[in-house]
Amino acid sequence: MSKSSSSAKFEVAIVGLGYVGVPLALGFAEAGCRTLGFDINSERDLELQRGKSPFKHIASERIAKAIDDGMLEFTTNRSLLSQSEAIIVCVPTPLRSHQDPNLSHILEVAEGIGPYLRDGMLVSLESTTYPGTTRGEFRAMLERHSGLKAGTDFHLCFSPEREDPGNAMSKLREVPKVVGGFTAGCMEKAVSLYEKAVDTVVPVHNCDTAEAVKLTENIFRFTNIALVNELKEIYAQLDVDIWEVIEAAKTKPFGFMPFYPGPGVGGHCIPVDPYYLTWKAREFGIDCRFIELAGQVNRSMPGYVANHLLEAMNDRGQLLHGSSVLVVGVAYKSDVSDDRESPSYHVMDILQQKGAKVDYYDPHVLTIGPDRGQWAGCHSICWDLDVLQHYAAAVVCTAHAAVNYEELADTVPLIVDACNVVPKNRHARVVSA
Incomplete structure (x- = not known):
């Protein structure tokens, strides 16, 4: 495989400027990487071009400074992606009405960026999905529209996003980054990219493993929230305050991790990601009874x-x-x-x-x-x-x-x-x- 051209204008391009893409682009820019942010939403693009943050937990001053320093640009011009050494995709992967995966956004991106891939370029998918998506549907769409082969002509990897909006501990530099490559060469290229912006990169066996890591993280939270929600109902009947129980239980320095009840679960990950696995499991005749039960409780x-x-x-x-x-x-x-x-x-x-x-x-x-x-x-x-x-x-x-x-x-x-x-x-x- 030929090496990426050192004359590329950008070291990395971020496709999808939402809750994941904006802090990712900003993190790479602040790490000294020439970064391009791309989104089809022209209003979002214009807002960012003016140095205005679309999110309250990200200061506009940081975006404006990265732009002024010449490290960050935003565009709706897809052809500019060809001027980058790497493309990171972080667009939504929602559910359809019957809780089956909707991969339309990532497949549309693959179709759209395919014509702009070059020899030696890296494509990293960060959108949460079931194991097999990156090496399967996503790779096939990239290859179809680029005429290039993953692992031979361009590099491919999966690296799950770990963004937690509003959490002071959610800092790109400090949160370890899991990376799984399509080939060993893809892994090497991906680790080299992410090490520029993240202190700790965690390589795993392949793309499928990296995809499973993200699902496991969120299914862990999903099921434990369901457990504490069920305990809330039980303890209420026993005239026991679940909140007092949790506060006392978490004083134990081992063997307990606090989760808290609420009116249900929300956000772009927790209510969605578990069903990517339950859907995939049915392909193999496996019923995810524990996850499905947790879903019933939370709903x-x-x-x-x-x-x-x-x-x-x-x-x-x-x-x-x-x-x-x-x-x-x-x-x-x-x-x-x-x-x-x-x-x-x-x-x-x-x-x-x-x-x-x-x-x-x-x-x-x-x-x-x-x-x-x-x-x-x-x-x-x-x-x-x-x-x-x-x-x-x-x-x-x-x-x-x-x-x-x-x-x-x-x-x-x-x-x-x-x-x-x-x-x-x-x-x-x-x-x-």
Whole structure:
């Protein structure tokens, strides 16, 4: 295989400028690599070209500085990808309506970048998927549209993203990077690239293994969240506080890792990734009973939370039907604006189906995006005591630090708290869910 041309304008190009792609591009640029960011979304591209961050947890000043230093460029011109030594793909891999994998985004990218591959170039896939995708469908599409052969003419690898938006510990440089190559030569090329931006690179046997690593990480979280959600239901019947149990249990210095209950699971990974494996396993006649059961438990949580409100209002001689209810938090986790797969929307759906008049408050999601069903285009209420006092009840689904829970508990008479953040010594009746 010929070596990548040292005259290439960019050392790396990032395809897909979302929650994974933007910090990845920024990380490589800050590590001294000439980096190109590519996305078909022209609005996102223009925003980044102006040095403006699309995400609250990434400072615009960092992007602007990388651009000013000449280390970072953004474009919607796909042909510029040919001027890079490596291309990293990090686009969504969602589920279809029946929880089967949707590889359309990565296959469209492979088709689009294929004509711009050159001898010696590296292509790295970071989008979460089932084992066999990189060496199978993704490779085949690249080869078909480039006329080149992976492992012979160009390098190919899989390296799972480990981005955790809003987590101060999620820093590209410091989080070890798993890499699996299509061939030994592909692995060597991939390790050489990632070592420029990451302190610790962890090579594994092949692409399939690297794909399995990411699924295992997220299935571990998915099943443990389901376990603690089930324990929450059991302990509630025994009049035991699950939150106190977890706080005490985690004082053990070995053999226990804390997971916390909530209204369900959300985000781009946890509710999605496990089903990539269960779908693939069916090809071999294997039923993933443990994972499927965890999914059933987690999917039941929005109903569990909504029913707690219904029962609490019945206890007070109030009807949920016709009552105004405020849902606090539609982001899928604390202190971020990401509302993908958020269980809050399921809670809102159920409450509305039961006849409640539902509004929401979220300081990070001021307007709900166009792909959120019936809630698309809705706006967060203004946090005002005169406004809050008109609600018969509130349901806390996301524990944002910016929310004044004491004011909430002093103003709204009934609160269902799925996050254990509302003080119980205020005026409101607070029900844990």
